[in-house]
Amino acid sequence: MVAAAVDPPWDLDAWRAPARAALRAGVAPQDIDWTGDAQRGLLAGADVVALAPLRAAPAVPAAFLSLAGAVLCHRDPQRHALLYRMLWRIADGERALLERVTDPDVHRASVLAQAVRRDSHKMKAFVRFREVPGEVDAFVAWFEPDQHIVDRVAPFFARRFAGMRWAILTPYRSARWDSATLAFGPGGQRADAPGDDAQEDLWRTYYANIFNPARLNTTMMRSEMPQKYWKHLPEAQLLPGLVREAGSRVRDMAARAPEPPRRRIPVPAAPAVVADDASVDALRAAARECRRCELWQPATQTVFGEGPEDARIMIVGEQPGDAEDLSGRPFVGPAGKLFDRALAEIGIDRGRLYVTNAVKHFRFEQRGKVRLHRNPEVAHVNACGPWLAAEVARVDPQVVVCLGATAAQALLGRSFRLMAQRGTWQVLGDGRRAFATVHPSWVLRQREPGASEAGYRGFVDDLRLLLGAADAGTAAAVAATTSPSLSVRGPAPTRPARG
Numbered sequence: 229m230v231a232a233a234v235d236p237p238w239d240l241d242a243w244r245a246p247a248r249a250a251l252r253a254g255v256a257p258q259d260i261d262w263t264g265d266a267q268r269g270l271l272a273g274a275d276v277v278a279l280a281p282l283r284a285a286p287a288v289p290a291a292f293l294s295l296a297g298a299v300l301c302h303r304d305p306q307r308h309a310l311l312y313r314m315l316w317r318i319a320d321g322e323r324a325l326l327e328r329v330t331d332p333d334v335h336r337a338s339v340l341a342q343a344v345r346r347d348s349h350k351m352k353a354f355v356r357f358r359e360v361p362g363e364v365d366a367f368v369a370w371f372e373p374d375q376h377i378v379d380r381v382a383p384f385f386a387r388r389f390a391g392m393r394w395a396i397l398t399p400y401r402s403a404r405w406d407s408a409t410l411a412f413g414p415g416g417q418r419a420d421a422p423g424d425d426a427q428e429d430l431w432r433t434y435y436a437n438i439f440n441p442a443r444l445n446t447t448m449m450r451s452e453m454p455q456k457y458w459k460h461l462p463e464a465q466l467l468p469g470l471v472r473e474a475g476s477r478v479r480d481m482a483a484r485a486p487e488p489p490r491r492r493i494p495v496p497a498a499p500a501v502v503a504d505d506a507s508v509d510a511l512r513a514a515a516r517e518c519r520r521c522e523l524w525q526p527a528t529q530t531v532f533g534e535g536p537e538d539a540r541i542m543i544v545g546e547q548p549g550d551a552e553d554l555s556g557r558p559f560v561g562p563a564g565k566l567f568d569r570a571l572a573e574i575g576i577d578r579g580r581l582y583v584t585n586a587v588k589h590f591r592f593e594q595r596g597k598v599r600l601h602r603n604p605e606v607a608h609v610n611a612c613g614p615w616l617a618a619e620v621a622r623v624d625p626q627v628v629v630c631l632g633a634t635a636a637q638a639l640l641g642r643s644f645r646l647m648a649q650r651g652t653w654q655v656l657g658d659g660r661r662a663f664a665t666v667h668p669s670w671v672l673r674q675r676e677p678g679a680s681e682a683g684y685r686g687f688v689d690d691l692r693l694l695l696g697a698a699d700a701g702t703a704a705a706v707a708a709t710t711s712p713s714l715s716v717r718g719p720a721p722t723r724p725a726r727g
């Protein structure tokens with residue numbers, strides 16, 4: 229009996245070295261004592277790698293090595309012996325062994341590999357990074373995989389979140405990425421990772437709002453999101469309550485006929501005529517009567533821009549959402565709160581910005597009591613264009629920031645490609661500087677593992693362009709803490725309360 233150690237026990241190269249030595253020395257599978265780490269058993273014989281080779285190592289099919297790479301990540305203590313037995317048989321002339329799917333060894337290896345692939349998929353789907361308190365752009369996730377898959381899956385996260393510094397801790401192994409190098413270390417404990425961060429409250433609020441009880445399928449949910457992974461998911465805390473209430477909510481929705489919003493604001497019939505030199509307040513009043521497209525009819529009210537009339541920076545979003553439609557103010561719903569958080573992070577006072585939308589009425593689809601957002605069409609953007617143009621003319625900002633593709637294309641043209649050109653300075657037709665980034669609701673919609681955090685970081689990075697904006701005064705004039713020596717073009721507005 230000879231001994232073969234594999235350390236670490238999930239590593240393909242660590243298994244290949246003793247397996248190759250054993251094969252060259254002609255050691256039969258039943259004569260090897262495989263140990264899953266560097267600890268040799270009390271009865272272990274000579275180390276297999278010290279044996280003298282008797283023959284050349286045979287070529288091994290690439291498919292076998294691929295299969296072995298997955299099988300080794302399984303915790304089954306017999307996997308090393310299983311793979312060597314298969315290797316021995318292939319070297320002994322069974323070159324088509326892997327095609328014999330009913331062979332007990334092939335079947336067992338396939339089962340183990342499938343379990344590893346499933347566990348890898350779950351890790352990619354359910355890892356949730358939490359921001360490290362007191363550090364910038366540093367995130368840690370805690371995860372408890374069934375198999376030894378950290379080394380196998382970590383490169384996926386390195387590619388996906390290349391610009392972040394992150395660590396994934398598991399009970400047996402950790403992976404760290406410093407935005408350049410991937411390194412592995414010992415395992416940790418759940419307490420080593422940060423708890424919930426502020427973004428998870430946002431995510432839970434958003435999840436509760438988009439949860440559609442009529443589409444609930446608990447069988448599918450359990451299959452796609454097994455309960456053992458719930459501890460990694462912030463939204464999991466909401467699921468029992470949402471599932472419990474789903475039946476009554478669906479019955480309630482079915483029993484109710486579609487109804488218009490309760491807070492309908494009476495709108496005069498005649499369209500407004502606005503003088504060229506009208507103030508923003510006059511524009512706002514005139515827009516309440518707008519009938520330039522059909523969106524006014526089902527909406528509660530016009531949601532016009534707000535902020536200082538002489539703001540140096542104008543923010544343009546897509547259209548009001550449900551919360552904005554009811555309150556009559558832009559960016560006060562979940563996306564607005566994310567926007568506020570991003571501004572606060574880079575030290576910009578929202579009260580010094582003029583914030584508006586490309587389209588001033590909420591476009592939605594009524595589903596029972598719920599109003600689902602619908603993107604405005606080009607016709608709506610064009611119809612509303614004169615209002616936006618009038619706001620830009622009156623406020624006369626030095627910099628315009630477009631949030632989302634609708635706003636970007638309204639101001640930068642239909643050929644503008646948001647994801648390719650975001651975060652880069654552009655010039656509007658009137659010579660004004662502008663740039664575009666994603667809409668904060670896009671960040672909230674990211675469901676891929678860690679994508680929410682990465683989307684948010686990218687959004688914040690784009691907004692940082694404001695800090696080096698058109699001129700130093702522009703950046704200083706919007707900073708949350710403004711030096712008294714820096715001039716601001718108008719009186720600092722009172723920051724409105726956010727809903």
Ligand code: SF4
Nearest residue numbers: 518520521589611612
């Ligand atoms: S969406 Fe714009 S153009 Fe259409 S009715 Fe409202 S304010 Fe007028």
